[in-house]
Amino acid sequence: MGLEVSGVPETMLWTLHNRASEALRDDGVIRDPECLRVYRGIEYDYEARFGNASPSHGVRSRVVDAEIRRFAATHPRPTIVNLGEGLETQRYRLADLEVRWMSVDVAEALAVRERLIPPDDTHVHLAASALDAAWADAVPEGPVHVTAQGLLMYFEEQEVDGLIRMLAARFPGAWLSFDTIPEWLSRRSMHGWKLTPSYTVPRMPFGISRRELPAKMARLVPGSVTREIPYSFPRGAGRWLAPLLSATPVLGSHTPSIWTVELPTRP
Numbered sequence: 001m002g003l004e005v006s007g008v009p010e011t012m013l014w015t016l017h018n019r020a021s022e023a024l025r026d027d028g029v030i031r032d033p034e035c036l037r038v039y040r041g042i043e044y045d046y047e048a049r050f051g052n053a054s055p056s057h058g059v060r061s062r063v064v065d066a067e068i069r070r071f072a073a074t075h076p077r078p079t080i081v082n083l084g085e086g087l088e089t090q091r092y093r094l095a096d097l098e099v100r101w102m103s104v105d106v107a108e109a110l111a112v113r114e115r116l117i118p119p120d121d122t123h124v125h126l127a128a129s130a131l132d133a134a135w136a137d138a139v140p141e142g143p144v145h146v147t148a149q150g151l152l153m154y155f156e157e158q159e160v161d162g163l164i165r166m167l168a169a170r171f172p173g174a175w176l177s178f179d180t181i182p183e184w185l186s187r188r189s190m191h192g193w194k195l196t197p198s199y200t201v202p203r204m205p206f207g208i209s210r211r212e213l214p215a216k217m218a219r220l221v222p223g224s225v226t227r228e229i230p231y232s233f234p235r236g237a238g239r240w241l242a243p244l245l246s247a248t249p250v251l252g253s254h255t256p257s258i259w260t261v262e263l264p265t266r267p
């Protein structure tokens, strides 16, 4: 299958490329035959567009899989809402859980997803912007875990703030898992970050330091509890560099990070 996607929706192929590179390895950080099916089902020169794959997005998926498992273990029959789900195959990796899935992504991305990953009664697709609160009306009663993997950085800061406040108002007691990039990486993207000669990463206006994020969440949603989820790279320099950097007082504040915010049970 060939396809025409551009802008932020095209980034779902970048993260797919990186996840597939892990799923292909015997020692990869994720086991994911469905990821490989989707990867091979799209006629696309991933290497030419995005260059050599990195384990980063496989690592992120593994970490968020574990967070969803934790939530499902303590909350009966929850709904997992994936904002900007792209071509993630998380639902298959977690197929043993008794959960309902909702993918919220823009129509252009969802049209590609649906050619390879069909929705069904318990895996619902909603073509909407995460920033349009109307999608929240479709979420059934009960425990909710919202994930936004590789999404918030593409929004303006005030859009991120509005989204977090909306989630807190609509889903008291929900968990919210997401990743952030540091300001330097955001700045780099604003000046045209060329990943390869043929691919410039879309603008990522929202960057934040690791040290600031918990205070920001406490300001936006008083009573929320913010946990940083540690991660490490499976091999290469990142394996020792990532934990070393994280523990370094100044530099450690400027790394990509993964978080779960537990929203208060009363808005």
Ligand SMILES: C[S@@+](CC[C@H](N)C(=O)[O-])C[C@H]1O[C@@H](n2cnc3c(N)ncnc32)[C@H](O)[C@@H]1O
Binding pocket: 008, 009, 010, 011, 012, 015, 016, 057, 083, 084, 085, 086, 087, 088, 104, 105, 106, 109, 128, 129, 130, 131, 148, 149, 150, 151, 154
């Ligand atoms: C970097 S990709 C991440 C995809 C997936 N979460 C993953 O980790 O592979 C960014 C995703 O955000 C989606 N997206 C962009 N703007 C959006 C919006 N306003 N609301 C919902 N999704 C959006 C894109 O279509 C794309 O699927």
